[in-house]
């Protein structure tokens with residue numbers, strides 16, 4: 782995807798207050814060795830993350846002990862930037878709730894979804910490991926970060942999170958927070 786198309790995609794999906802905002806965001810890409818992977822550090826400001834977390838909380842998806850919520854087509858109006866009126870570049874949304882240290886099995890997202898998958902991270906950090914055969918690339922996702930998977934990153938590399946025992950996590954970071962990720966995809 783060209784830089785212009787990428788800017789356009791970000792603007793369409795997440796909205797933007799200014800050209801400046803968009804340019805700054807797409808210029809950060811420290812993960813060049815996984816082709817098709819774009820990592821935008823701190824895509825969402827702290828207040829925007831707060832808005833989104835409040836919107837997720839309001840949906841009450843996780844009150845019954847569930848750890849995943851899935852929506853098709855009718856996205857809730859999450860925190861202003863995620864308005865339902867936007868042209869449906871994406872029509873499926875998954876919100877994952879991870880307890881502190883919880884992992885995610887390495888996988889390639891199902892082929893019934895188109896190329897171009899966006900993941901937004903909230904609340905705490907995690908290392909998303911991209912693996913292809915012997916190759917491993919760790920991507921540290923912090924709250925507010927956006928990751929876009931296209932081409933090789935989407936189809937050739939698996940991604941997953943290695944579980945960390947709570948005690949070890951506490952020792953390493955001094956805190957234990959759940960993590961929330963929002964994955965946006967488009968059905969074929």
Ligand SMILES: O=C(O)CCC(=O)C(=O)O
Pocket residue numbers: 875877885890900902909922940962964
């Ligand atoms: O939680 C994440 O960052 C990854 C989520 C994911 O891989 C998925 O929803 O398919």
Ligand SMILES: [Fe+2]
Pocket residue numbers: 888889890940
């Ligand atoms: Fe995935």
